[in-house]
Amino acid sequence: MKNKEKANSDWRVNYVPVDSKINWDEYFMLQAMLASYKSKDPNTKVGCVIVDDHNHQITMGYNGTIAGIDETLIPWGNNREVPLEHQKYGYVIHSEANAISHAKGNLASARVYVTLFPCNECAKLLASHRVREVIYLSDKYSESPENRIAKKIFQMSKISYRQLSLSESTLEGFSSYLKSLIKIK
Numbered sequence: 100m101k102n103k104e105k106a107n108s109d110w111r112v113n114y115v116p117v118d119s120k121i122n123w124d125e126y127f128m129l130q131a132m133l134a135s136y137k138s139k140d141p142n143t144k145v146g147c148v149i150v151d152d153h154n155h156q157i158t159m160g161y162n163g164t165i166a167g168i169d170e171t172l173i174p175w176g177n178n179r180e181v182p183l184e185h186q187k188y189g190y191v192i193h194s195e196a197n198a199i200s201h202a203k204g205n206l207a208s209a210r211v212y213v214t215l216f217p218c219n220e221c222a223k224l225l226a227s228h229r230v231r232e233v234i235y236l237s238d239k240y241s242e243s244p245e246n247r248i249a250k251k252i253f254q255m256s257k258i259s260y261r262q263l264s265l266s267e268s269t270l271e272g273f274s275s276y277l278k279s280l281i282k283i284k
Protein backbone atom coordinates (compact mmCIF):
# COMPACT_ATOMS: atom_id res chain seq x y z
CA MET A 100 0.00 0.00 0.00
CA LYS A 101 2.80 2.32 0.89
CA ASN A 102 4.53 1.65 -2.47
CA LYS A 103 1.31 2.39 -4.34
CA GLU A 104 0.92 5.69 -2.54
CA LYS A 105 4.48 6.57 -3.40
CA ALA A 106 3.91 5.77 -7.07
CA ASN A 107 0.81 7.97 -7.09
CA SER A 108 2.66 10.85 -5.56
CA ASP A 109 5.58 10.58 -8.00
CA TRP A 110 3.74 10.57 -11.30
CA ARG A 111 4.87 14.09 -12.08
CA VAL A 112 8.45 12.91 -12.28
CA ASN A 113 8.20 12.20 -16.04
CA TYR A 114 6.83 15.62 -16.96
CA VAL A 115 10.26 17.12 -17.52
CA PRO A 116 10.95 20.25 -19.58
CA VAL A 117 11.87 19.38 -23.18
CA ASP A 118 13.15 21.35 -26.12
CA SER A 119 14.59 20.64 -29.56
CA LYS A 120 18.16 21.75 -30.17
CA ILE A 121 17.21 23.21 -33.57
CA ASN A 122 14.23 25.03 -35.07
CA TRP A 123 12.53 24.13 -38.37
CA ASP A 124 14.67 26.48 -40.44
CA GLU A 125 17.85 25.00 -39.03
CA TYR A 126 16.49 21.46 -39.38
CA PHE A 127 15.76 21.81 -43.09
CA MET A 128 18.85 23.85 -43.90
CA LEU A 129 21.01 21.17 -42.29
CA GLN A 130 19.26 18.64 -44.57
CA ALA A 131 20.00 20.86 -47.58
CA MET A 132 23.63 21.06 -46.44
CA LEU A 133 23.77 17.28 -46.14
CA ALA A 134 22.35 16.97 -49.69
CA SER A 135 25.01 19.38 -50.98
CA TYR A 136 27.71 17.25 -49.37
CA LYS A 137 26.70 14.38 -51.69
CA SER A 138 27.38 16.44 -54.81
CA LYS A 139 30.38 15.41 -56.86
CA ASP A 140 30.90 18.87 -58.30
CA PRO A 141 34.46 19.80 -57.32
CA ASN A 142 33.78 23.56 -57.22
CA THR A 143 30.21 24.26 -56.21
CA LYS A 144 28.12 21.90 -54.10
CA VAL A 145 24.50 22.92 -53.60
CA GLY A 146 21.67 21.18 -51.76
CA CYS A 147 17.93 21.86 -51.75
CA VAL A 148 15.03 20.64 -49.59
CA ILE A 149 11.40 21.51 -50.31
CA VAL A 150 8.81 21.28 -47.53
CA ASP A 151 5.07 21.72 -47.16
CA ASP A 152 3.01 23.80 -44.73
CA HIS A 153 3.08 20.99 -42.18
CA ASN A 154 6.89 20.91 -42.13
CA HIS A 155 6.97 17.64 -44.01
CA GLN A 156 9.66 17.21 -46.59
CA ILE A 157 8.34 16.83 -50.14
CA THR A 158 11.66 16.34 -51.89
CA MET A 159 15.37 17.06 -51.81
CA GLY A 160 18.23 17.20 -54.30
CA TYR A 161 21.78 18.28 -55.01
CA ASN A 162 23.58 19.44 -58.14
CA GLY A 163 24.66 16.53 -60.28
CA THR A 164 24.70 15.18 -63.74
CA ILE A 165 22.09 13.38 -65.80
CA ALA A 166 20.79 10.16 -64.23
CA GLY A 167 21.99 6.98 -65.86
CA ILE A 168 24.94 8.37 -67.78
CA ASP A 169 28.63 7.68 -67.22
CA GLU A 170 29.57 10.81 -65.29
CA THR A 171 33.29 10.30 -65.85
CA LEU A 172 32.57 11.44 -69.43
CA ILE A 173 31.32 14.82 -68.17
CA PRO A 174 33.71 17.78 -68.03
CA TRP A 175 33.43 18.81 -64.36
CA GLY A 176 35.72 21.85 -64.63
CA ASN A 177 34.28 25.37 -64.51
CA ASN A 178 36.52 27.07 -67.09
CA ARG A 179 34.20 29.09 -69.31
CA GLU A 180 36.81 29.84 -71.97
CA VAL A 181 36.31 26.53 -73.76
CA PRO A 182 33.19 25.69 -75.83
CA LEU A 183 30.06 24.95 -73.74
CA GLU A 184 30.13 21.28 -74.69
CA HIS A 185 33.40 21.05 -72.71
CA GLN A 186 32.08 22.89 -69.64
CA LYS A 187 30.13 21.42 -66.77
CA TYR A 188 27.47 24.09 -67.36
CA GLY A 189 26.31 22.17 -70.41
CA TYR A 190 25.49 19.07 -68.36
CA VAL A 191 24.98 19.70 -64.65
CA ILE A 192 21.44 19.76 -63.23
CA HIS A 193 21.01 22.19 -60.35
CA SER A 194 19.87 21.02 -56.93
CA GLU A 195 16.50 22.79 -57.19
CA ALA A 196 15.79 21.25 -60.62
CA ASN A 197 16.75 17.81 -59.30
CA ALA A 198 14.54 18.27 -56.23
CA ILE A 199 11.62 19.36 -58.42
CA SER A 200 12.01 16.47 -60.86
CA HIS A 201 12.04 13.93 -58.01
CA ALA A 202 9.19 15.48 -56.02
CA LYS A 203 6.52 13.05 -54.90
CA GLY A 204 3.93 15.75 -54.25
CA ASN A 205 2.61 19.13 -55.26
CA LEU A 206 4.97 22.03 -54.60
CA ALA A 207 2.34 24.78 -54.48
CA SER A 208 2.83 26.98 -51.36
CA ALA A 209 5.96 25.05 -50.41
CA ARG A 210 9.05 26.44 -48.72
CA VAL A 211 12.39 25.90 -50.44
CA TYR A 212 15.58 25.55 -48.42
CA VAL A 213 18.68 25.90 -50.57
CA THR A 214 22.34 26.37 -49.67
CA LEU A 215 22.91 28.88 -52.50
CA PHE A 216 20.51 31.51 -53.83
CA PRO A 217 18.81 30.05 -56.96
CA CYS A 218 19.85 30.99 -60.49
CA ASN A 219 17.29 32.37 -62.96
CA GLU A 220 16.67 28.94 -64.53
CA CYS A 221 15.78 27.40 -61.18
CA ALA A 222 13.82 30.52 -60.21
CA LYS A 223 11.68 30.00 -63.32
CA LEU A 224 10.99 26.39 -62.32
CA LEU A 225 10.27 27.22 -58.67
CA ALA A 226 7.93 30.06 -59.64
CA SER A 227 6.10 27.87 -62.16
CA HIS A 228 5.54 25.33 -59.40
CA ARG A 229 4.08 28.15 -57.25
CA VAL A 230 6.37 27.75 -54.24
CA ARG A 231 5.77 30.33 -51.51
CA GLU A 232 9.15 31.08 -49.97
CA VAL A 233 12.86 30.57 -50.60
CA ILE A 234 15.25 30.36 -47.66
CA TYR A 235 18.92 30.39 -48.60
CA LEU A 236 22.29 30.21 -46.88
CA SER A 237 24.69 31.93 -49.29
CA ASP A 238 24.14 34.61 -51.90
CA LYS A 239 27.69 34.74 -53.18
CA TYR A 240 26.64 35.50 -56.76
CA SER A 241 24.35 38.38 -55.80
CA GLU A 242 25.85 40.69 -58.42
CA SER A 243 25.39 38.29 -61.35
CA PRO A 244 22.70 38.81 -64.03
CA GLU A 245 21.31 35.32 -63.28
CA ASN A 246 20.89 36.27 -59.64
CA ARG A 247 19.23 39.60 -60.45
CA ILE A 248 16.83 37.88 -62.86
CA ALA A 249 16.01 35.25 -60.19
CA LYS A 250 15.13 38.01 -57.70
CA LYS A 251 13.02 39.74 -60.32
CA ILE A 252 11.18 36.47 -61.03
CA PHE A 253 10.54 35.95 -57.31
CA GLN A 254 9.24 39.50 -56.90
CA MET A 255 6.93 39.19 -59.93
CA SER A 256 5.70 35.82 -58.62
CA LYS A 257 5.27 37.14 -55.06
CA ILE A 258 7.70 34.55 -53.74
CA SER A 259 9.42 35.84 -50.63
CA TYR A 260 13.05 35.06 -49.92
CA ARG A 261 15.27 35.42 -46.90
CA GLN A 262 18.77 34.52 -45.87
CA LEU A 263 19.27 32.15 -42.96
CA SER A 264 22.36 32.34 -40.80
CA LEU A 265 23.39 29.24 -38.93
CA SER A 266 25.45 29.87 -35.83
CA GLU A 267 28.70 28.05 -35.25
CA SER A 268 27.41 26.88 -31.89
CA THR A 269 24.43 25.20 -33.63
CA LEU A 270 26.80 23.42 -36.01
CA GLU A 271 29.19 22.49 -33.22
CA GLY A 272 26.31 21.11 -31.16
CA PHE A 273 25.15 19.04 -34.13
CA SER A 274 28.68 17.86 -34.86
CA SER A 275 29.18 16.70 -31.26
CA TYR A 276 25.83 14.95 -31.41
CA LEU A 277 26.84 13.10 -34.63
CA LYS A 278 30.10 12.04 -33.03
CA SER A 279 28.22 10.74 -30.00
CA LEU A 280 26.02 8.61 -32.25
CA ILE A 281 28.90 6.71 -33.84
CA LYS A 282 30.35 5.93 -30.43
CA ILE A 283 27.23 3.99 -29.45
CA LYS A 284 27.75 0.35 -30.40
Ligand SMILES: [Zn+2]
Pocket residue numbers: 193194195217218219220221222
Ligand atom coordinates in the same frame (compact mmCIF):
# COMPACT_ATOMS: atom_id res chain seq x y z
ZN1 LIG B 1 19.86 26.89 -60.77
